[in-house]
Amino acid sequence: MNQNLLKLAKRRANLVKKAEAQRLAVSQSLDVWRKPLSVADHGLNVLRYLRSHPFMMAGGGTALLSIFRPNGFGKWVQRGWLAWQILRKLNGKSKP
Numbered sequence: 001m002n003q004n005l006l007k008l009a010k011r012r013a014n015l016v017k018k019a020e021a022q023r024l025a026v027s028q029s030l031d032v033w034r035k036p037l038s039v040a041d042h043g044l045n046v047l048r049y050l051r052s053h054p055f056m057m058a059g060g061g062t063a064l065l066s067i068f069r070p071n072g073f074g075k076w077v078q079r080g081w082l083a084w085q086i087l088r089k090l091n092g093k094s095k096p
Contacts, residue, residue: 050057 050060
């Protein structure tokens, strides 16, 4: 029985070494993907944050419109205001 335990212990030691080498190989092959996956994860976190704070997204969109097309910004504000008023009346939420 002692011989069987000795064989099992040697086999276990060999398997542990083999598993360690395999883990190292997998880790090295995945290092190439670490930075792109980190960037993608950060982007997903930003999208989740913006999704939970829609007013910030609307404010950011407004800021972008004012930066890139300052002359047409007033026109978009008027259209947005008109669309908002129409939607309120259609939903029956207008004040009497």
